[in-house]
Amino acid sequence: MTTGLTRPDGPAKLTGTAHYAADADTSDALAAALVTTTVPNGRLTALHTADAEAAPGVVRVLTRADLPPLGELSTPPLGFPVPPLLEDTVHHEGEPIAVVLAETWEQARHAATLVRAEYADVTPAVPFGQAEDVVPHGGLVFGETDESKGDVTAGLAAADVSVTATYTTADRHHSPIEPHATLARWDGDQLVLHSSVQSVLFAQAALAALFGVPPENVRVFCPFVGGGFGCKGFVWPHIPLAAAAARVTGRPVKLVLTRAQMFTLAGHQPATRQTVSLGATSDGRLTALRHTSSNASAQLGDYCENTPHGSTWMYASPAIETSTRIQRLHRPGPTPMRSPHEGPGMFALESAMDELAHELGMDPVELRLRNEPEVDPLTGEPFSSRKLVECLREGARRFGWSERNPEIGSMRDGHELIGWGMAAATMDSPRSPSSARLRIDHTGHVVVETGMQEIGTGLPAMVQAVAAETLGCPPEDVAVRHGDSDFPPHTGTFGSMSTMGLGSAVRAAAESALEKLGAEPGDPLAGALAEAGLTELESEGRWSPEGGGMTRGRTGGYSIHTYGSIFVEVRVDPDLGLLRMSRAVGVYAGGRILNPLAARSQMIGGITWGYGQAVLEQSVFEPNLGRFLSKNLAGYIVPVNADIGEIDVSFVDDDDRVASAIGAKGIGELGAVGVSAAIANAVFHATGRRVRDLPIRIHHLLP
């Protein structure tokens, strides 16, 4: 099981036969194009649709009055808590106000440009930082907004050395290759939906509630997602709009968001401003840790980027205090983006730890080792498994950290300055229910069915691996069918939860099959069926964390998280301010690794993702227009191959049977955490410049 499995979905993807949402048969479908607001606030006072309605191929232009009545629903499962077409109050630029339906996509898109809107009471958008910090409320607040133990003020006063600094992270967009796409088809009161979503379960539940039909009347297909990273986790307005348009017109409707619409109608990771204070004794033991945060949020929904969360379990400190606030601004609604909360948060904490190490004159790895807690420092509860020390030691060894000259600017390669920096990484371990059905036929061939989507991470290979391990059969004897809401439900491919939940469910299904057969793992399945007088055997497996619903990492008396270390080498051209990452070593503890090939690939992607956060990614919020400016992949830049140097990924031994029945934890988001801090720390080592604002751009480093 440790050799690594190639993906069963690989050939279909390589040959273009893997069907994505927009590939669904649309021969009789209308094409839909959204018309969106061009102002950030105020009121919509008039919509002129006559020109659009007269344009070639246009069948209908829908405005709010044309929609069927829709039920009330909360966030989540909705991504943004307003009806899917605006009636009056404008919440942000890029909000849907009309849907143009035409025979072709080109006709619909052209006609959408002919719809004219009038607005009143539009005022300049208040920028992030200039609104009031408020306590967020509702379903988009993940975890506590305020946590504390001990007396931080006293701890800072008692410290021999202390640091306090403010760090900022940028607005970022997920930018998957595949945009959101939905094909909706009604047959009476039965709705069939092909939609690119990270949870067919959420889509099914949301559409059933909105349209007032039982969930079993809504069937959602999504076998493959062409990248999600969080922006397809919740149900965004175009999905109910496609379904409403199909209902109103009596024809199937296909709605694909444009790349620009992906920047306003599918969430983003909001800009954050964080302040960290650390106090320590002269031998490097923390006396206090305070981490406060505020993020840009929308007018509605109160999405909260809980950046200080990881600071509550990361280091031993007698006093810990965190708080997180939001500013309600006229901006599109944010949503979780790889890696939410700890991704921006660990940039601040791990930069501050580096600043503290520098003040103490202590090696930054050693500082972290000295503050390793025995139990969760906030709650006093045991860790389910925590291998941070092993990650730090192994990372330092693989990187060659002992060769580092700690003096600033002391390492050079010809003209270039070399910087070595490191950071620790962690992610919370939310977990959620999952289920799978397993069938064995008389030839011993196994089929596993589950509502899960293959989102690029290799979940079908994981399912094969767990089924094969449990049954003791070759993985290639196991076929995996997925992405249909008629299959046993899987909560969603987000939050790094799928392997734990689905893997445990598949194992349960396989164990149940063996039990029904009275067979042992490794017994030939065809023979076992024949002996039992069966031509086919079916079993179901379910798994859920304690309590039966979705949980966060602190649950059931345990503190459940994943850990890692990241070491990077950067090269800075001192004349041009050019920064490149030539080398990265990541060592991770994320429970039992079921498929090393896929896991390694995940972490390489994560480190690359973290490089984007550190050096490139920033959605500019245009101050005068009150909108994200460059809503395309030329203006919003993500890493390319030439940016990424050598990446070395490995895992330490870990097996967490508290987290899941199969010993696994989730790793999808862990790899992107800590990279930005390690790079900023390496930049400081190379240049003496402490950059506390992401992304670190050339203009920060010019002489």
Place this chain on the structure above:
Amino acid sequence: MIPFDYQRAEDTRSAVATVTARPGAAFLGAGTNLVDHLKLGVAAPDLLVDVSHLPFDMIEPLAGGGVRIGATVRNSDLAVDPVIRQRYPMVSAALLSGASGQLRNVATTAGNLMQRTRCPYFQDVTTPCNKRRPGSGCSALEGYHRDHAILGASRHCVAVHPSDLAVALTALGAVVQVEGVKGARSIPIIDLYRLPDDAPQHDTVLEHGELITAVDLPALPMATRSTYRKVRDRASYAFALVSVAAAVDVERGTVRDVRVALGGVAHKPWRARRAEEALRGAPATDDAFRAAAEAELAGARPLRDNAFKVPMARNTIVATLRELTRREEP
């Protein structure tokens, strides 16, 4: 998409006549920029005359030692041409620093020169932009302008020209061959491009219907020691914050002649004549390079958020000249 007519050009004369006669017509090369503009609504021609198959796909020697590059030579082919690589390495380097392999495989020489600014306001039809809609105002002036001009801009437009190739051609002093209904004319590339002044809707001096058929490179022996340096946030597939095309002729530590042009700093590729003047006869040292760069950039008028481009341009000029002159040492 707005419906439009399409014609594949049979020959130069008829293509030029057709476009000249129809105010809404446009030439189509590979379409790597124009087709984007059609989709975005930035351009709405009613007729596209496809000139990408006209017989201008040769790279030929010119009498007098220069080289003629046909207008439809693809960027990839031009970049790897042995004569270009050996005699004008800055041209090859500039091409290879731009776009992606896929784009370079289709993009044409003339199309590269005629591509338009990537100013985000220009590309977003819902925002004011004097280049796209004359008289509507410049959104970048008080808006987001980190990537914008520091030299030669006006209050009407602060956009920069995006081509890398054009910067190298400007340093070399290339001449553009143009066909129009009134006949052929030759335009030095330095004069092809305009500063924005009060008419930023015009990138070049070409009349409607005039077609670039070739670009002539002068003999210029010192161009064998030339290069192109592009500074940008991303290591590949991004436009220049600042770029420098330079050729230098050094003898016994003294600069005999030099060519320098800058990209990413102005509405047109910027020939650094003041820097060139300062360098002729000067010692080939970092101090002299720096002084020359500062002489050129004394006229820089950065905007609120792009002052960093001034030291960036200065240091890139110094680094590029240093690299070239060090190469000359045995």
